[in-house]
Structure formats: C-alpha cells, structure tokens
Amino acid sequence: MSDFDPKILGFVCNWCTYAGADLAGTSRIQYPPNIRIIRLMCSGSVDPLYVLKSLLEGADGVLIGGCHPGDCHYTNGNYKARRRIAILKSILRQIGLEDERVVLRWISASEGKRFADTVTEMVGKLKELGPNPLRERWQI
Amino acid sequence: MNPAEAGPQVERRNATAACVEFVQALLERKVVEAVLVPQHVPGAKVVVQTLVTDPSRLEDVDPVAPVLMSNSATMVSSLSFQAPKGRIAAVMRPCEINALVELVKFKQANLDDVIVIGIDCPGTYEPKDYMQIITAHGGPISEQVFESLSRGETPSFDGYELREACRICEHPSPANCQILMALWGADFSSGPVIVPVDEKGREAVDKAGFQSGNLPAHRQQILEKITSERSARGQKILEQFAQRIGSIEGLVDEFAACKxxxxxxxxxxxxxxxxxxxxxxxxxxxxxxxxxxxxxxxxxxxxxxxxxxxxxxxxxxxxxxxxxxxxxxxxxxxxxxxxxxxxxxxxxxxxxxxxxxxxxxxxxxxxxxxxxxxxxx
Known part of the structure; x- marks a missing residue:
C-alpha cells in the first residue's frame, strides 16, 4: 500500500480551523498535501450529508475542524457538531465502514502546528486502512 | 348480492359500539369541535382517517380495524401546528402517538387543544392484505380482532401475517394519551373500556357523560406477555439484520433495488x-x-x-x-x-x-x- 495516496476532504470553520490552516501555511510548516479544504462558517453547519457524500464519492478520509469548546463564534455550534458526528460515526461503524476515516478535531486560529499534525496523523492512519472501499462500488 | 361485493357493512357491535358512542358524545356535548377517527369508506374495503364535526357522520367508525393507511401523527400536526380555534380529539394507535410526541418536540404540533384518545393496538396488516381479508370474510373483522384481544391473544387470519413492524413492536398499549380505550383483556360482551389518564382526559370523559371504566384485571399480565414475545422476536430479527448490513457489500445488496x-x-x-x-x-x-x-x-x-x-x-x-x-x-x-x-x-x-x-x-x-x-x- 506504499503507493496509496489518500484523499482527504476538510470541512473547517471560518473562525478557528481555517485560520489555523492558514497559519500552518504562513508559518511554512510542512504537512502532506493530501487534504482539500472547504471553508464553512461553523463546524455546526456541517450536515452529515456532506461527509457522507464525500465518502460515497470515494474520499478516503474527512476532517471536520472547529473551535475548541467554549470558543465557538456562534456560542455552541461545535457542541452540536460533536453530537452529529458521534451519530454519523456510530452509523458508519454499523455498516462496516471504519469510523476512523472521519475525524472531528478542535483546532484554534493559533494552532497551525496542530492542524499540520492532524493532517499528518490522518494520512498515516488512512495509509494503514487502505483506500475507501466505497470507491470500488458502482451500485451505490 | 354477495356481502363482499356490497362492501363492508359495519355492524355496530361490541368492538366498535363503545368507541362510536364515546366519540359521538364528545361531539354532541361539544366537548370537542371535531374528532379525527378511522372510518370505513362506504362500499370500499379500506379504513381511512376522517375528521368529523357532525355526530351523525360517525356511522362507519372502526378504530379497532387492524390496518394503518398512514401514520396520523402527520395529520394531527397539520391540524394543530397553527393552534386552531377549536378543540379536537384524535383516536390514535401507540406508534402514532409516539410519533406525535416527537413532532410536538420539534414544534410541528401543538397539543394544547388536542385530546389524544389512545387505543390498544393488536398490530396492523398491510392495507392490501387487510382488503383481501375482509373480502374473504365478507365484511369488517373488528369483532374477531376484539375477541382475540379480550382473550389476550394476537388476532390471526389464515395465511396472513401482521406487518413486521407490528410483530416486533414493544408498544401494544399507548402512553402519553389523555384517554385510553383499553381492548387487551376487556370483557368481550361489554366492549372496550374507556379510562381517563390525566386531568384533561377526566374532564372530557365527565363532560361526555361517561363513567370512567376500570382497567381489565389481567391487562397488565397480557401486555407483559405480548411485549416480551414481540421484543424477543425484534431482538432476533434486528440482530440478524445487523449482520446482513454489517459490511458495505451487505448494505449495498440489501438496498440495491432502491429507485x-x-x-x-x-x-x-x-x-x-x-x-x-x-x-x-x-x-x-x-x-x-x-x-x-x-x-x-x-x-x-x-x-x-x-x-x-x-x-x-x-x-x-x-x-x-x-x-x-x-x-x-x-x-x-x-x-x-x-x-x-x-x-x-x-x-x-x-x-x-x-x-x-x-x-x-x-x-x-x-x-x-x-x-x-x-x-x-
């Protein structure tokens, strides 16, 4: 599986994680180029539909990034995201898809390193898991 | 003419008599302005929900009929989410009431002016099966259904099974209603027992001029037996199903025919x-x-x-x-x-x-x- 290059989709919040990713870039922190980032206003606005769509279309992993508890720009969007993702992960486990493919992480605007580490860690894990099996299923 | 061809003639006997009299009294004595209640469609072999304001238009009421065309929680939501001027009573099965409770919490229904009359449920047949059963039988089967329930048994008609959802349902009796129409264990000769559950229900039963009935002696025992049988079946069925969808291949196979x-x-x-x-x-x-x-x-x-x-x-x-x-x-x-x-x-x-x-x-x-x-x- 050494030639497997995982594709990760990132849904990140405007206020914390996006700024954190930006900081990783401006600080010249090296991390694998496997993530494509989509900026949303809040992790609480990530409908599990978006994550499912990504997985069904063959993304190997999905990162949802939000503000640390208590720091949400909209007070509690991240707590709501946490419930939604917990339910999504439980469903994924029950249908035989590794729930580690979906990662919810709090990354603040000052945590450029944490963003880079998260992506590095995800790429490592996804290389272990191998490609998303849904990519090979046409009847979905 | 063959009675089946003439369509169902609802005979108001034990099973439905008390239900009809009670909802009639609710309308006549102006306890409510309208009732939502299942009725036979004259000449057809189906039971549908009806919203009735005239007490003389309740001739084909049959909430005991073991068929559920749609979950009436949606209808009560439509009837109540804008808080109408006028009280309604709705005769509902346990799963319909449970769904209604959820809709209230999602602010899709408002129960301030709704009296929920919960009815014991034996389970329901698919509408097409129900139609075949009553065609074969030459009319409604509510008497037979009530007779089984009074003995504490799930009704059975040769060659037909209840819907799987009902066969694994743990709610043969309603909760969260104002008035209960008890069928399980009720005395067959005197009909369903009407019991107010809360203050609002008590007031409605009093105003309708009805006496509060006593719950049948063996009711709790019967409910426990039915619930444990059905939840045992449910556990088995759902465990098997969890295995079948426990892999992507399995899930994709199960839903391959979805269009x-x-x-x-x-x-x-x-x-x-x-x-x-x-x-x-x-x-x-x-x-x-x-x-x-x-x-x-x-x-x-x-x-x-x-x-x-x-x-x-x-x-x-x-x-x-x-x-x-x-x-x-x-x-x-x-x-x-x-x-x-x-x-x-x-x-x-x-x-x-x-x-x-x-x-x-x-x-x-x-x-x-x-x-x-x-x-x-």
Missing part, C-alpha cells in the same frame, strides 16, 4: 421538513456531472445517490424513529427500511439514552447538547 422514489420519506411521520434537501437544487446536478462520475468510476447506478439518500435520512432522523414501519409499507420494492432504522436506531438512541415517544419532556438529541459528553472534549 429513490422517496415514498419512505413521504410516509415517515418524523420526516417533517417542508422542503427536503433531496428535493432542493442541491440535488439538481449539472448534466455534465453524471458523465464525469461515469468516467471516473467507469460505471454508475442510475438514479444516483440512492444509498446517500438512506444514509442521510438515517443521520437526520433515526434518533426519533418510533418504528411505525410506514416506510417499509410504502416501499414499492419491499426494501427493509424499517429494519434499517430500527437496527441503527437502537444503537444511536442508546448513546443519548433517548427513547422516541417516551416523554414530552426529554429533549431530542439534535435539539440540545451537554458540555461534558462525547469526544473530543
């Missing part, structure tokens, strides 16, 4: 969105998109996104699924939608210790959160 008609969603009482995202422009794809997908994968199933539809619906509302099974009944290809929702639902609901329909006070998992729960902290 995304979305009847399951249309019939689901919990799917209350006025505009479903699957009907929104989000899912009107550019024509080129399809070709792009086909090029990428070499082959794609059309229509697209059938599995996405079911998985999304699971994510959106499985926490509140009451297991009424109308989704499976609505599926033209007989897909196990109810089994999917009950299997996944039991696990997901357990995360939040949430039981849909149990209480009006418990907040649905998606409407609230706690700071000190789940991961990451």
């Amino acid at each position: 995304k008609c979305m009847n399951c969603r249309a019939e689901c009482p919990i799917c209350y969105c006025r505009e479903c995202i699957f009907c929104s422009p989000t899912f009107v794809h550019e024509s080129n998109k399809y070709l792009k997908w086909a090029r990428q994968r070499k082959i794609i199933k059309m229509p697209v996104e059938t599995l996405l539809f079911h998985l999304t619906r699971l994510n959106h509302m499985v926490t509140s699924c009451v297991g009424c099974g109308q989704c499976s009944s609505a599926c033209p290809n007989g897909l196990p939608v109810m089994e999917l929702f009950r299997t996944i639902g039991s696990t997901v609901q357990r995360i939040f210790d949430y039981v849909p329909g149990r209480s009006l006070e418990e907040e649905p998992p998606f409407t609230t959160f706690r700071e000190d729960e789940l991961e990451p902290r």
Whole structure:
C-alpha cells in the first residue's frame, strides 16, 4: 500500500480551523498535501450529508475542524457538531465502514502546528486502512 | 348480492359500539369541535382517517380495524401546528402517538387543544392484505380482532401475517394519551373500556357523560406477555439484520433495488421538513456531472445517490424513529427500511439514552447538547 495516496476532504470553520490552516501555511510548516479544504462558517453547519457524500464519492478520509469548546463564534455550534458526528460515526461503524476515516478535531486560529499534525496523523492512519472501499462500488 | 361485493357493512357491535358512542358524545356535548377517527369508506374495503364535526357522520367508525393507511401523527400536526380555534380529539394507535410526541418536540404540533384518545393496538396488516381479508370474510373483522384481544391473544387470519413492524413492536398499549380505550383483556360482551389518564382526559370523559371504566384485571399480565414475545422476536430479527448490513457489500445488496422514489420519506411521520434537501437544487446536478462520475468510476447506478439518500435520512432522523414501519409499507420494492432504522436506531438512541415517544419532556438529541459528553472534549 506504499503507493496509496489518500484523499482527504476538510470541512473547517471560518473562525478557528481555517485560520489555523492558514497559519500552518504562513508559518511554512510542512504537512502532506493530501487534504482539500472547504471553508464553512461553523463546524455546526456541517450536515452529515456532506461527509457522507464525500465518502460515497470515494474520499478516503474527512476532517471536520472547529473551535475548541467554549470558543465557538456562534456560542455552541461545535457542541452540536460533536453530537452529529458521534451519530454519523456510530452509523458508519454499523455498516462496516471504519469510523476512523472521519475525524472531528478542535483546532484554534493559533494552532497551525496542530492542524499540520492532524493532517499528518490522518494520512498515516488512512495509509494503514487502505483506500475507501466505497470507491470500488458502482451500485451505490 | 354477495356481502363482499356490497362492501363492508359495519355492524355496530361490541368492538366498535363503545368507541362510536364515546366519540359521538364528545361531539354532541361539544366537548370537542371535531374528532379525527378511522372510518370505513362506504362500499370500499379500506379504513381511512376522517375528521368529523357532525355526530351523525360517525356511522362507519372502526378504530379497532387492524390496518394503518398512514401514520396520523402527520395529520394531527397539520391540524394543530397553527393552534386552531377549536378543540379536537384524535383516536390514535401507540406508534402514532409516539410519533406525535416527537413532532410536538420539534414544534410541528401543538397539543394544547388536542385530546389524544389512545387505543390498544393488536398490530396492523398491510392495507392490501387487510382488503383481501375482509373480502374473504365478507365484511369488517373488528369483532374477531376484539375477541382475540379480550382473550389476550394476537388476532390471526389464515395465511396472513401482521406487518413486521407490528410483530416486533414493544408498544401494544399507548402512553402519553389523555384517554385510553383499553381492548387487551376487556370483557368481550361489554366492549372496550374507556379510562381517563390525566386531568384533561377526566374532564372530557365527565363532560361526555361517561363513567370512567376500570382497567381489565389481567391487562397488565397480557401486555407483559405480548411485549416480551414481540421484543424477543425484534431482538432476533434486528440482530440478524445487523449482520446482513454489517459490511458495505451487505448494505449495498440489501438496498440495491432502491429507485429513490422517496415514498419512505413521504410516509415517515418524523420526516417533517417542508422542503427536503433531496428535493432542493442541491440535488439538481449539472448534466455534465453524471458523465464525469461515469468516467471516473467507469460505471454508475442510475438514479444516483440512492444509498446517500438512506444514509442521510438515517443521520437526520433515526434518533426519533418510533418504528411505525410506514416506510417499509410504502416501499414499492419491499426494501427493509424499517429494519434499517430500527437496527441503527437502537444503537444511536442508546448513546443519548433517548427513547422516541417516551416523554414530552426529554429533549431530542439534535435539539440540545451537554458540555461534558462525547469526544473530543
């Protein structure tokens, strides 16, 4: 599986994680180029539909990034995201898809390193898991 | 003429007499302005919900008929979400009341001016089976159904099975109603027993000029027996189903025949969105998109996104699924939608210790959160 290059989709919040990713870039922190980032206003606005769509279309992993508890720009969007993702992960486990493919992480605007580490860690894990099996299923 | 050809003639005997008299009294004595109650359609072999304001138009009322065309929680939602001027009473089965409780919590129904009359439920047949049964029988079968219930047994008609959702239902008796119409264990000769459950129910029963009945002596015993039989069956069925969908291959196979008609969603009482995202422009794809997908994968199933539809619906509302099974009944290809929702639902609901329909006070998992729960902290 050494030639497997995982594709990760990132849904990140405007206020914390996006700024954190930006900081990783401006600080010249090296991390694998496997993530494509989509900026949303809040992790609480990530409908599990978006994550499912990504997985069904063959993304190997999905990162949802939000503000640390208590720091949400909209007070509690991240707590709501946490419930939604917990339910999504439980469903994924029950249908035989590794729930580690979906990662919810709090990354603040000052945590450029944490963003880079998260992506590095995800790429490592996804290389272990191998490609998303849904990519090979046409009847979905 | 053969009675079957003439259509059902509802004889007002033990099973339905007390129900009819009671709802009639509610209207005559102006306790309520209207009642929502199942009635036989004259000349046809079906039972539908009717909204009645004239007490003389209750001649074909039959809430005992073991058939459920649609979950009436949706109707009570339509009738009450804008707080109408006038009280209504609704005769509902346990799964309908459970769904209504969820809709109230989603602010889709308002029970201030609704009196819920819960009726004991033996389970229901698929409408097409019900029609065949009463054709063969030459008329409604509510007497036989009530007779079985009074003995504490699930009714049975040769060659027909209740809907699977009903065979694994743990709610043979309603909760969260104002008035209970008890059938399980009731004395066959004197008909269903009418018992007020709360203050609002007591007031309505008094005003209607009825005496509060006494719950049948063996009722609790019967309910425990029925519930344990059905939940044992449910556990077995859902465990087997969990195995079948426990791999991507299994899940894809089970739902291979889905053509995304979305009847399951249309019939689901919990799917209350006025505009479903699957009907929104989000899912009107550019024509080129399809070709792009086909090029990428070499082959794609059309229509697209059938599995996405079911998985999304699971994510959106499985926490509140009451297991009424109308989704499976609505599926033209007989897909196990109810089994999917009950299997996944039991696990997901357990995360939040949430039981849909149990209480009006418990907040649905998606409407609230706690700071000190789940991961990451």
